[in-house]
Each structure stands twice: as structure tokens, then as C-alpha cells.
Amino acid sequence: MYRALRLEPEKCTGCLQCEMACSYENEGVFVPAKSRIKVFTFHHEGRFAPYTCTQCDEAWCMHACPVEAIVLDEATGAKLVHEETCVGCKVCTIACPFGTVNYNRDSGKVVKCDLCGGDPWCAKACPTGAITFVEEDAAGMDRMRAWAQQGIVGLASGAKTNAPRDKGETLPTYLEA
């Protein structure tokens, strides 16, 4: 079974060590802007959400690539960008609905998380356990399924939103509600 990154925002303190590690290991420089994992900030709540590619099975980026530059790494399940094949057309950057494939102006190629070949540095660098590399089953598939299911049920019953309306910055807590 493949392993996947489990991201647990409530454990994230926003220290950005994951971004530093990713940038250094993959680009050779300590420049968080070059990191493939990003920590998004919810200032008013003092909360942080690390986020990166989920390595989707039927990957949008991979299917959109016209020149077969994004391929499955059979060993890890990661979708890899072959730099020498990528022409830099950027179609994958608009095709990925998660916003996790970015264009690198310096190289003229696109960049995404490749799970560091199966031993991701972000997980190793995270001091609080907000990013862990775990068996896929433990990475939150059940949670995602439950969430998706709830969306479907919600839509059917006419409750059309899963966004908070009146709680200021509070993030949705529907599964608990």
C-alpha cells in the first residue's frame, strides 16, 4: 500500500519548517516561496493549514498534460514532473483544482510535490506532528469520504453550503455538528 501525507492543521503552529525543508531539499535554497508544501494562515484565529498535492489517483494535472511530462511513480504513487519533458505550457497549473501545481519562472517548468521519492522532508521537519507520512488508509480517506458524503446529503436536502456564515473566521465544523 502507498503512503500519503497526513495533514493535521490543528497541530500546526505555522513555524514553516516544512517549507524550509522542502525548499532546501528540492531546490537547494532556504526560500519558502519555492516550497511545494505551503502553510496557509488564518490570522484572526491564529490558525494554520499546511497543504500540498494529494497525489490524486486520476490526477487532473497528469491527464491535462499534453506531452506526458507528468507520470505516476509506481513505487510511491506520487505524480512526478519530468523536467526534461515538461515544455512549460502550464496547462496543469490551471487543471489542478487544488492549486498545488505551480509554474517556476526560473526553470520555465512546473513544480509539484513528489513525496521526495518516498521519504518526504516536510514530514521529517515538522516538529509538532502536523505533517506525517502514513499508510494511505490512515491519511484521512474515511474522513474525506464522510465529508464528501455529507456534501451530497446536504445538497439533496437543500442545505447548499458547507461554509460558515455567521461565525467570523471560524472554519466549518459540520462533521461534528
Added chain:
Amino acid sequence: MHHVIIGAGPAGVVAAETLRKIDPGCRVTLVGDEPEPPYSRMAIPYLLVGNIAEPGSYLRKTTDHYARKEIGVLQDRVVSVDTQSKVLTLEKGRTLSYDKLLLACGSTPVRPPIAGIDLPGVVNCWTLDDARAIIERAKAGSDVVLVGAGFIGCIILEALAERGVNLTVLEMGDRMVPRMMNHAAGDMLKRWCESKGVTVHTDTRVERIDDQGGRLVVSASGGRTLPCDLVISAAGVKPNTDFLAGSGIQIDQGVLVDDYLRTNLEDIYAAGDVAQGRDFSTGQFSVQAIQPTAADHARVAAVNMAGGSLRHIGSINMNVLATLGLISTSFGLWDGVGGGDSVELSDSKNFRYIQLQFDGERLVGATTLGMTDHVGVLRGLIQTRVELGVWKEKLRKDPMRLMEAYLATVQPIGYNARVA
């Protein structure tokens, strides 16, 4: 079961591979009319700029790819389709019979009705052959006139500029890329091009092109005459449907298909640039002519050709474009909807721009300039049709908080999912 696919572009190749995968026993034949192995037109700008050689544009990289997958590849042009007897007539005199047919024959450049458009020094930028002609003629110091500042015109500007030609762009519309950008974005793009030394004339129509002793002279509205060595015509493309005349296949802007990519005739499907399929945003049927839509169509059509029943929910119209290094994107209903509202943030000094279009609490369209990070999330926000709730107001205050809006409203991570 013999599946015949007309067209060896991305839609044709993806459909052929999908058919092979889900119906291992079937026979698949791809018919393409160009001599090269199946390639991507999207790679041509990068060929012109010298980043890749021709094989870099090929859709699949191993020479025996199609043989290994037992996909027959036939180089020929289909001249007619007999839908009664299910037989194609090919240009080289052969015939080919099919059980199921996929029309993935793409589009072809529009030749504007201008005197002189067929002169030898006037080329399109569509095929590898066109690219070779441009490479040969667009020498450093030569004068080049680009007719059309649409998507294709803009994306080859960089290659032309890097070749050191003296470039003039003529656009009929009142702004650059009028089918992808509003005035603010189109005007910013024009200013960017001018700052890079490229002359752009909008609201300018080419009246005629003459050959004056080996040099071309372009006459345009406003009394402008432009002597040049090469004219590149990039006036848009249209679906390749001429050969279907009289076949009984229904054609509007392109080949009309239903939500299963079926045409009006049994056992005939259409996909990609030639197909007039469902648009996710409008719910209407239109020709999008973009790579991701071609891949979507192809996968759905192939599953249905193999006896499946896969419904196409509609494709989002979207584009990403690099114009002399300035990257722009557009998504969905970037021009807005009646009764909707929008927010715009512009940093004209640094050539950065974003505008978001809302319909009630939903994001329905967007345009960006000068942004390369996380732009795909615009698709995510549009395609999930998520009601943004409080995040709409937050986006109105700061449209750059797209990822936060997405994570907070759509993703089952963290607080959304109450991770243990």
C-alpha cells in the same frame, strides 16, 4: 469491435489509449493526416523559442508506443463518411470500415477573407510544418507582422521577439485576447508588450497583403502600410467539419454532441476541438477548443464507445497564456453574469491583476495576470460550486486569499474534518 478515430491529436490519442485500457480485445485505428507522430500543437511555441526539438512536442515519447498498445496509426485524410454502410473514404484511395467512430479531427486556422492571404510569405501557426516555415523566415532583423492578438498570437510573441525580429501586431478587436480578457487585463497586457518593444495596434483590420518585388506589404485600416518579410496569420481556429457535409451528422459551431459525447447518429461520437460539448459554467453547448476539455471529452467518449455509460458534466472553459513572459489565466465566466458582482485588484506598475466574478455566493469566473502560484484553485472554487459564505466578503476585501477560501470551504482537512 473496430473503433476508428479520426484525428491523432490529444483527443484522439487519449481516446485510443482509454479504449485499449478498458476494452483490451478491441481493434483501434487512429487516422491522422499529418506526417509526424501524434504531437501537441501546444508545444509549438516552445519549439519556436528553441526550448525543445520536434520530438519534444510528441504526445508520447517512445517510438513503439502505439505498436505496443496495439493502436493502429494511419497517415491519411478522411474525405468522406458513409454513415449508412459505416465506411470512411480516405484521400489515398483506400476505404476503412468502422463499428464505432470518434470524430476527434480538431480545428483548422481561419483564413480571413483578405486579398493576398494566400501569398507564399503568409503562414499560419498551427502545425509543425507551419512552425518550420516560421523558423526559416523569421530571421533576426527581419520584419514580421502578426495578424491577430488572440491566444495563439500572444503565445508565440515571445518566440518571435527572441528570434530578434521587428514585430508588429495587428488586432481587429479593441484589446488583446478579447476572448479571454476584459479591458483592464487586455490593456495591461498591451502595455506590457509595448514595454518590451513590440508594437501592438488594436482596432486595426488588415485590408490587403501585396507582394512588391519579393517583399510583402500589409495594408491595414487607418492608412497604415507595413512592409515585411513574413506575415503570420493567427486569426483564430474553427472546427474541422467540412468533410462531414452530407453525412447526416448534425453540425452547429462544431459537431453537436450530447452529455455522452454521442452525435445524433448511432455509433458516432465526437471529442475535442471539433465537438460542441457541454460547458460547465453556462450549461450550454459550445466549442471550447482547449487541451483539458479535449482530454475530458476523449475519456468520456471512449468509455461510452466501449459500452459504458459515463456522463460528461461539462468542461470549464479556461486558459493559461504566457505573453513575452507575462502569465495570464482565465476561468469560466470571466466576463461575469447578469445580476452578479465582482472584485478587482490591480497593480499596474508591476503588471499584476486579478478579478473574480461572483454569482450570489459562488465564484463563477476569474482572470489573473502575473500570478503563477495556486491559480488552479480558481478552477476548484468554480467547479465545486461551493457557496463561499463569509469567505465571499473576505475575498472581496482581498482576492488573493483564494487558497484560504478554498481550504476553509471545500477541503475535508483540519477543522472541516475534525481530525482526531
